[in-house]
Amino acid sequence: xxxxxxxxxxxxxxxxxxxxxxxxxxxxxxxxxxxxxxxxxxxxxxxxxxxxxxxxxxxxxxxxxxxxxxxxxxxxxxxxxxxxxxxxxxxxxxxxxxxxxxxxxxxxxxxxxxxxxxxxxxxxxxxxxxxxxxxxxxxxxxxxxxxxxxxxxxxxxxxxxxxxxxxxxxxxxxxxxxxxxxxxxxxxxxxxxxxxxxxxxxxxxxxxxxxxxxxxxxxxxxxxxxxxxxxxxxxxxxxxxxxxxxxxxxxxxxxxxxxxxxxxxxxxxxxxxxxxxxxxxxxxxxxxxxxxxxxxxxxxxxxxxxxxxxxxxxxxxxxxxxxxxxxxxxxxxxxxxxxxxxxxxxxxxxxxxxxxxxxxxxxxxxxx
Amino acid sequence: xxxxxxxxxxxxxxxxxxxxxxxxxxxxxxxxxxxxxxxxxxxxxxxxxxxxxxxxxxxxxxxxxxxxxxxxxxxxxxxxxxxxxxxxxxxxxxxxxxxxxxxxxxxxxxxxxxxxxxxxxxxxxxxxxxxxxxxxxxxxxxxxxxxxxxxxxxxxxxxxxxxxxxxxxxxxxxxxxxxxxxxxxxxxxxxxxxxxxxxxxxxxxxxxxxxxxxxxxxxxxxxxxxxxxxxxxxxxxxx
Ligand SMILES: Nc1ncnc2c1ncn2[C@@H]1O[C@H](COP(=O)(O)OP(=O)(O)O)[C@@H](O)[C@H]1O
Ligand SMILES: [Mg+2]
Numbered sequence: 001x002x003x004x005x006x007x008x009x010x011x012x013x014x015x016x017x018x019x020x021x022x023x024x025x026x027x028x029x030x031x032x033x034x035x036x037x038x039x040x041x042x043x044x045x046x047x048x049x050x051x052x053x054x055x056x057x058x059x060x061x062x063x064x065x066x067x068x069x070x071x072x073x074x075x076x077x078x079x080x081x082x083x084x085x086x087x088x089x090x091x092x093x094x095x096x097x098x099x100x101x102x103x104x105x106x107x108x109x110x111x112x113x114x115x116x117x118x119x120x121x122x123x124x125x126x127x128x129x130x131x132x133x134x135x136x137x138x139x140x141x142x143x144x145x146x147x148x149x150x151x152x153x154x155x156x157x158x159x160x161x162x163x164x165x166x167x168x169x170x171x172x173x174x175x176x177x178x179x180x181x182x183x184x185x186x187x188x189x190x191x192x193x194x195x196x197x198x199x200x201x202x203x204x205x206x207x208x209x210x211x212x213x214x215x216x217x218x219x220x221x222x223x224x225x226x227x228x229x230x231x232x233x234x235x236x237x238x239x240x241x242x243x244x245x246x247x248x249x250x251x252x253x254x255x256x257x258x259x260x261x262x263x264x265x266x267x268x269x270x271x272x273x274x275x276x277x278x279x280x281x282x283x284x285x286x287x288x289x290x291x292x293x294x295x296x297x298x299x300x301x302x303x304x305x306x307x308x309x310x311x312x313x314x315x316x317x318x319x320x321x322x323x324x325x326x327x328x329x330x331x332x333x334x335x336x337x338x339x340x341x342x343x344x345x346x347x348x349x350x351x352x353x354x355x356x357x358x359x360x361x362x363x364x365x366x367x368x
Numbered sequence: 369x370x371x372x373x374x375x376x377x378x379x380x381x382x383x384x385x386x387x388x389x390x391x392x393x394x395x396x397x398x399x400x401x402x403x404x405x406x407x408x409x410x411x412x413x414x415x416x417x418x419x420x421x422x423x424x425x426x427x428x429x430x431x432x433x434x435x436x437x438x439x440x441x442x443x444x445x446x447x448x449x450x451x452x453x454x455x456x457x458x459x460x461x462x463x464x465x466x467x468x469x470x471x472x473x474x475x476x477x478x479x480x481x482x483x484x485x486x487x488x489x490x491x492x493x494x495x496x497x498x499x500x501x502x503x504x505x506x507x508x509x510x511x512x513x514x515x516x517x518x519x520x521x522x523x524x525x526x527x528x529x530x531x532x533x534x535x536x537x538x539x540x541x542x543x544x545x546x547x548x549x550x551x552x553x554x555x556x557x558x559x560x561x562x563x564x565x566x567x568x569x570x571x572x573x574x575x576x577x578x579x580x581x582x583x584x585x586x587x588x589x590x591x592x593x594x595x596x597x598x599x600x601x602x603x604x605x606x607x
Contacts, residue, residue, distance in 0.1 A: 005477055008468040277464045280425060281524070282453020283481045284446065361425045365464065 006294045009267070016263060017299065023259030024303020024341055025310055030252040031337040032311040032329055033318075035245060039333075040326030042235040046228045051170035053119045054092070054196035055205050057227040058082070061218035063193065073191035078216070079114070082197060085211050087204035090117040093192035095182045099156060099175070107156060108173040109182025109192075118198045119171060126150050127165030133181045136161040139169035145324040157185045172196075253344045256303075260296050260348030268292065268356040275356050276364025285357040292356050296349025297342075304338050371434075372531055372564045373399040373422065378431035378441070380417050380587075391417040392428070393587040399532075404558040404565045406575040409584030415568045416536055418584070422566065423534045424452040436531040453482060457525030457533045461540035463517040465509040471520045472505040475527050482528040495523045498560075499553055515546030519553065526557060533557070535567040539574055551577045 010017050060074035079091045095109035112129055116122075122129065122137065127150035130136055136156065138148060143166045146154070153160045161177060183189050199208050205223050212221045222230065235241065268275065278288055315327040380392040391414045399405055407415050420426040422433060424440045427448070433441045440451050458464075465474050475492055479485045496502050499519045509517050518538060525533055535554065539547035555577050557563040569575050583590040 005466065005469060005473070008473065012468040273464070274466055277466055278477075278481070279449070280423075280452075280458045280460075280464070281478050281481050282449060282456070284449050284453075287481060362420050365425075365460070 005291060006298055009271070009291075009295055010298055013267075016266075017302075020259050020263040020299050021302045021306055024256050024300055024345065025306035027252040027256035027259070027341055027344065028304055028307025028337045029310045029314060030255070031249055031340060032307065032333060033314050033327060034248045035333050036311070036315065036327040036329045037318075037325060038241060038245065039236075039330065040328040042232050043328060044326040045235065046232045048170055048172055048174075049228050049231060050224065052172040052196055052224075053198070054224055055199045055202070056197040056209060056212070057220075057222050057224060058195040058197060058212065058216070059193070059220040061220070063220060073188055073193055074195075074219075076190050076192050079192075079195060081215070082195065082212070085208065085215070087200050087208040087211070088197055089200045090114060090198045092118040092196045092198075093179065094172075094194050094196060095179055095186070095188075095191070096173075096193045097157065097182060097186065105175070106173050107175045107177060107182070109177050109179040111179045115176075115196070118196045122165070122167035122171060124165045124167050127163070130164050130176070130178055132162075133178055134159065134161050135164045136175060136177045137165040137167055138163060138176075139167055139171070139174045141169045141324045142174040145322065157182070159185060249340060253340055256300075256341050256344035257348040259303075260299060260345045261352065263299065264292060264296055264349045264352035267295070268352045268359075271356075272359065272364050272367040275359045276361050276367065279359070279361035280365065288359075289353050289357040292353035293346070293349055296345045296353070300341050300345035303345075304341050307337065307341070308334055369400045369402060371398055372401040372403070372436055373397070373566075374432075374434040375418075375422060376432040376434075378418070378421055378428045378433060380414070380421060380426070381429045391587055392421070394431070395584075395587070395589055397582065397589065399564065399566065401531075401564055402558070402562040403580060404555070404578035405567070405580045405582060406578035407566065407568045407582045407584060408570065408572075408575050409590075411570075413584045414587040415584055419534050419536050419566065419568055423456045423458055423532075424448040425458070454528075455531040457528070457530035459518070459521050459525045459533065459535040459538045461537040463509070463514065463521045463541075465517055465520055465524070467509050470506050470508050471501060471512070471516075471523075474509075474520055474524050478524045478527050484528060491529075492527060495527055498556065499523045513546070514542055515549055518542060518546070518550050522550065522553060522557075526561075526563060531564060533563055533565045535565065537568050537570065539569065539571055547571065547574065 076093050079093045082088055082091045092114040093111060094115070097107045097109065099105050099107045125140055127137075136154070142148065143163075148154060148163055148166075150163050150166060153162050155161075156175065156177060179192070183191060197208070199205050209221055209223060212219070275288055278291070311329055315329055318325050318327055375395060375397045378392055378395045379390070382389040382391055395414075395418055407418070409415055417426070421428045421441070422435075424433075424435070428441050431441060432439060435451060435455050438451050438455070440448050443451075465471075466477065469477060476485065479492070496505065499522060501516070501519055501523060504512060504516055504520065509520075512520070522538070533554075538554070539550055542550060551574055554565055554567065558565050565578070567574070567578060575581050
C-alpha cells in the first residue's frame with residue numbers, strides 16, 4: 001500500500017487542517033457570494049425591466065443608463081409628439097427616482113393609464129391600484145421584505161404613502177407612485193426621466209426607432225433588449241461597484257494567504273526534524289519544497305471544494321431569509337475564485353516551503 | 369578489495385559567535401568495501417561531526433572525503449545531496465522515523481527519494497524479512513517499541529543498497545535485549561550482504577561487533593588501533 005507523505009501530514013493534524021481548509025473556504029465563499037449578489041441584483045434588475053413589456057425606451061440627452069443619478073429630464077409633452085408617430089401604439093412617461101430609504105432602489109412615478117396600456121397592466125395579488133395622490137403600490141417581494149400590507153403606510157420622498165395594492169413582481173420597479181405626486185415632491189412639474197414606448201407590432205420596432213431618432217436629435221433611443229443589456233453592463237462597470245468587488249476579493253485573498261502561510265509556517269517549525277530526516281535520506285531542496293507546496297495545494301483544493309459547497313448552502317439560506325436578494329453563482333466565477341485561492345495559497349505556502357528546503361540537515365536533525 | 373571511503377586530513381571548526389570550536393582537528397581514515405568499522409570515544413570528541421561529514425550531511429572546514437570514488441567535500445550542496453542519496457544510508461540514535469508514516473511508508477519514501485518508488489518491491493520484502501518486520505508494515509512509529517523503530521530505521525537505511533551504512537549510536541536508546549538484536553542485524557547485513565558499515569558507539573560490546581575499532585579523542589583518531597578481525601594497521605593513517 002502506498003502512503004503519501006503529504007496526505008499523511010495533512011491527516012496528522014486534523015484540527016489545523018480543518019481550520020485552514022475552512023479559512024480557504026471562507027475566502028471562496030466571500031468572493032462567490034459577494035460577486036453572486038451583485039450579479040444577481042443586476043440581472044434581476046434587467047429581468048424586471050424586460051417585464052415592463054415596452055418595445056422602445058426613450059431618454060433625454062445626457063441621461064445615464066442606470067437612471068440612478070438621472071438629473072436629466074424631458075418635458076412630459078414629448079409623449080404627445082411620440083404618440084403621433086407612425087407605428088407607435090402607446091407611450092408611457094415615467095419619473096424615476098433613486099430611493100435610499102431602507103435600502104437602495106428605484107421608484108417609478110407613473111401615469112397609471114398610459115403605463116397600463118404599454119405594459120398590459122399589473123397583476124394584483126392584494127388590493128387595487130392607487131387613486132389618490134398619496135397612495136402607492138408595491139410588488140410582493142418588497143412587501144415581503146418590508147413586511148408591508150395593504151392599508152399600511154410607508155415613507156417615500158419624505159412623505160407618507162398608503163399601500164393600496166400588492167402586485168406580482170417584474171414590472172420595472174418594486175414601488176410605484178403617482179407621477180404627479182413625484183413631480184411635485186421633486187420640484188420638477190411636467191418633467192419625466194424616460195418614456196416606455198409600445199409599437200403596433202414587433203416588426204415596427206426598427207422603423208419606429210429610426211423615425212424617433214430623426215425627430216429627437218441627441219436623445220437616447222433604444223430597443224428594450226439593447227436598453228436592458230446596456231443597463232446590465234453599465235451596472236457591472238460601475239466604478240463604485242468595481243471598487244467594492246475588488247476590495248472584497250483583495251481581503252478574501254489576504255485571508256487565504258495568511259491561512260496557508262500560518263498553517264505552513266507552523267508546520268515547518270513543528271516538522272523541522274522531519275525535514276532533517278528527509279534530507280538525511282538524500283531528499284533534494286526541490287523534493288522538500290514540493291512536499292510543502294503540495295500540502296498547501298491540497299489544503300487549497302479542499303478549501304475550494306468546501307467553499308463552493310458552502311456558497312451553494314449560503315445561496316439557499318439567503319433565499320430563505322432575504323427573498324429580495326438574488327444570488328447568482330456562475331461557473332466562470334467559481335473558476336476565478338479557484339484561481340484566486342490557488343494564488344493566495346501558493347504565495348502563502350511558498351515562503352515556508354522555501355525555508356524548509358533551505359534547512360541545514362544537521363541543525364534540523366538536532367532540533368528538539 | 370576497493371576503498372569504499374577515504375577521508376584525508378578532515379578538519380571542522382564550529383563558530384559560535386566569536387568562539388571557535390575545533391571539533392575535528394585532522395582526521396584521516398580509509399575503509400575497504402565490506403568492512404564494519406566501530407568508532408568509540410568520549411562524548412564531545414567529534415564522532416558525530418565526523419560521521420555527518422563522511423555521509424555528506426555537513427561540509428568539512430578543510431580536507432577531503434571520497435565516497436566510492438566520488439569526492440564530496442568540495443562539491444556544491446546539491447551535488448553532495450545527490451551523492452548522499454545514492455551512496456549513504458543513515459541510522460541515528462533517535463530512530464528518526466517520519467512520525468506520520470507507517471513503517472511501510474517510511475521505507476516507501478526512502479525509495480521515492482532514491483527514485484525507485486515505482487519499481488517492484490521484492491527487495492523491500494527481503495529486507496523486512498531479514499529485520500523481522502513483516503508484521504509491522506502498517507504500524508506507525510508511535511505504535512512500535514524503540515527496538516522495532518530502530519529496525520525499521522535500519523531497513524530504511526539499507527533499502528536502496530547504499531555503498532555505506534553510517535550509524536550514530538544506534539543502540540544508545542535501547543535496552544540490552546534490543547541492543548543485541550540491532551547489533552546482530554547490523555552484523556548480518558555486513559556478513560551476508562557485504563554491507564560496509566561505520567558505527568559510532570559508547571557500548572564496548574557494540575564496539576566488538578565490527579571488524580575494526582577506531583578510537584577518537586579531542587577531534588583526533590587515537591594512534592593505536594585494534595583490528596578485530598584483519599589486523600591491518602596500515603588502513604588508518606595517523607596525522
Ligand atoms: N552545530 C554545532 N555548533 C557548535 N558546536 C558544535 C556543533 N556540533 C557539535 N559541536 C561541538 O563539537 C564538538 C564535537 O561534537 P560531536 O561531534 O557531537 O561529538 P560526539 O558525537 O563525539 O559527542 C563538541 O565540542 C560539540 O560541542
Ligand atoms: Mg554524538
